[in-house]
Amino acid sequence: xxxxxxxxxxxxxxxxxxxxxxxxxxxxxxxxxxxxxxxxxxxxxxxxxxxxxxxxxxxxxxxxxxxxxxxxxxxxxxxxxxxxxxxxxxxxxxxxxxxxxxxxxxxxxxxxxxxxxxxxxxxxxxxxxxxxxxxxxxxxxxxxxxxxxxxxxxxxxxxxxxxxxxxxxxxxxxxxxxxxxxxxxxxxxxxxxxxxxxxxxxxxxxxxxxxxxxxxxxxxxxxxxxxxxxxxxxxxxxxxxxxxxxxxxxxxxxxxxxxxxxxxxxxxxxxxxxxxxxxxxxxxxxxxxxxxxxxxxxxxxxxxxxxxxxxx
Numbered sequence: 122x123x124x125x126x127x128x129x130x131x132x133x134x135x136x137x138x139x140x141x142x143x144x145x146x147x148x149x150x151x152x153x154x155x156x157x158x159x160x161x162x163x164x165x166x167x168x169x170x171x172x173x174x175x176x177x178x179x180x181x182x183x184x185x186x187x188x189x190x191x192x193x194x195x196x197x198x199x200x201x202x203x204x205x206x207x208x209x210x211x212x213x214x215x216x217x218x219x220x221x222x223x224x225x226x227x228x229x230x231x232x233x234x235x236x237x238x239x240x241x242x243x244x245x246x247x248x249x250x251x252x253x254x255x256x257x258x259x260x261x262x263x264x265x266x267x268x269x270x271x272x273x274x275x276x277x278x279x280x281x282x283x284x285x286x287x288x289x290x291x292x293x294x295x296x297x298x299x300x301x302x303x304x305x306x307x308x309x310x311x312x313x314x315x316x317x318x319x320x321x322x323x324x325x326x327x328x329x330x331x332x333x334x335x336x337x338x339x340x341x342x343x344x345x346x347x348x349x350x351x352x353x354x355x356x357x358x359x360x361x362x363x364x365x366x367x368x369x370x371x372x373x374x375x376x377x378x379x380x381x382x383x384x385x386x387x388x389x390x391x392x393x394x395x396x397x398x399x400x401x402x403x404x405x406x407x408x409x410x411x412x413x414x415x416x417x418x419x420x421x422x423x424x425x426x427x428x429x430x431x432x433x
Contacts, residue, residue, distance in 0.1 A: 122186075122341060124161050129180035130341065131156055132164040133190055134334050136174055137197040140211035144330075145323070151331035155338035178218040187219040192229065193337055196291050199233050200330040201319065236292040236427070263308040271308075272375030275301040276404065277411055280368030281419035283336060291336050293427055294367050298322070301371065302378045309382040321381070324390050325397040327374055332366070339366045368415060369404030376400045 122130075135152055138144040156163035181190045194215045198208040216226045275297055282293045299318050306313045377397050381388055388396065408415075 125180060126184060126186060127159045127161045127341060128164070129177050130186070130190065130193070130337070131159065131161065132173075132177045133181060134193065134197060134337060135164045136177060137194045137208075137211065137215075138330055138334070140198060141205055141207040148331045148334065151334040155334050158335075158338040158342055174214075175218070178215070182219060187221065191215055191219050191221045191226075195229055195233050196333050196337070197330055199237050199292060200295060200333045203234070203237065233292060237295060268305060268308065268375075268379050271301065271304060272372060272379070273411070275375055276368045276372040277414045277418050279371035280365050280408070280411070280415035281422060283339065283365065283367035284415065284419040285422065290427065291333060291340070291367075294332070294336070294371065298327075298371050298374050301375050305375065305378040306382045311382055311386075321378075321393075322374065325374075325377055325393040327370060327377075327397055332370055335370075336366045365405065365408035365412075365415070368408050368411065369401055372404035372407060373397055373400035376403070 131152060134155070135144070138148050138152075153163045181187060194212055195204075198204040198212060204212060212226075215221075216223070279294045279297050282290050282297070299315065299322075302318045302321060303313050306318075374397075377393070377400055380396060381393070
């Protein structure tokens with residue numbers, strides 16, 4: 122991929138994040154990190170006029186990137202839940218601009234819907250205070266090995282999904298991380314719903330859309346591109362050296378959840394962000410150690426059961 126195409130893809134990711142009118146500071150920082158990973162100048166901080174969007178689409182046409190770009194648009198718009206009306210309008214504009222058939226778009230929408238559904242049965246949201254509350258910790262908790270194995274297994278699964286040559290597989294990382302937080306919270310006596318978990322991740326700086334953008338940069342750098350829908354065949358692209366965005370972020374999310382819920386949810390927002398950044402660096406340092414496990418897990422993934430697998 123040329124630098125011009127990388128720049129166009131980054132600008133396209135930014136347009137997708139801004140499709141409903143806003144993008145968080147964490148998402149903007151993710152764009153800067155993605156640009157650095159790809160070795161190209163970062164896109165402008167704010168959304169450009171309509172002709173800029175048309176210019177971005179034009180840069181992505183004709184080079185075999187149409188399908189990949191359309192899937193990336195879905196990945197970003199669906200990272201924090203089902204696309205809203207503004208995001209659907211954006212996706213339809215992208216579909217037309219890239220020449221994607223309506224039939225293929227509907228198939229992608231169905232595939233995305235199965236991947237972004239809640240990965241657990243939510244509890245009563247009315248009983249869940251905001252993040253981060255101060256309440257008493259449960260007196261009986263899980264053992265250290267139980268949580269460690271839980272975190273490592275989820276991080277390996279997320280890393281394996283990152284290796285699949287299909288951009289929509291990246292969406293599987295979202296329910297893997299959400300279910301991990303849910304299971305850890307439950308182990309310490311807390312019943313969590315999806316709204317609480319998404320808020321916890323966002324406060325920590327692990328927002329889903331920002332993770333998706335960083336993951337896209339990793340896939341571009343590795344040359345992982347799959348064809349529209351049909352590319353999900355279970356074939357695994359060789360694992361390149363690097364941070365392993367999905368493994369490191371999932372490891373950090375799990376370890377942070379362990380500290381947070383074991384301590385009775387007494388972290389401030391600043392403490393959550395600081396702890397997550399430190400744990401993210403730990404996850405990156407561990408990625409090479411677990412690389413054989415990640416490759417082995419990726420080889421065993423049956424694409425036809427991906428939705429049920431990531432909720433397992």
